[in-house]
Amino acid sequence: MAIASDFMGVYEIGPVFRAENSNTNRHLCEFVGMDFEVPFKNHYFEVVDIIGEMFPFIFKELENRYKTELEIVCQ
Numbered sequence: 001m002a003i004a005s006d007f008m009g010v011y012e013i014g015p016v017f018r019a020e021n022s023n024t025n026r027h028l029c030e031f032v033g034m035d036f037e038v039p040f041k042n043h044y045f046e047v048v049d050i051i052g053e054m055f056p057f058i059f060k061e062l063e064n065r066y067k068t069e070l071e072i073v074c075q
Helices: 045-065 067-074
Strands: 010-017 031-036
Touching: 045 067
Parallel strands: none
Antiparallel strands: 010 031
């Protein structure tokens, strides 16, 4: 609906809770999800380009901002 209303992009990062049967302490049905909707003008490769730039940026910034925490997890 937002794209049809001429928004150039809608982005959301947040918790997702899915109703799946699970008998463990850590559930695969609870995770952080990333949703985005963007219009493309000529070809769907425009969206692929956004993804190709976004994930390296996210991982680089995680490494920069949370270096201490990542070292603890790696131990």
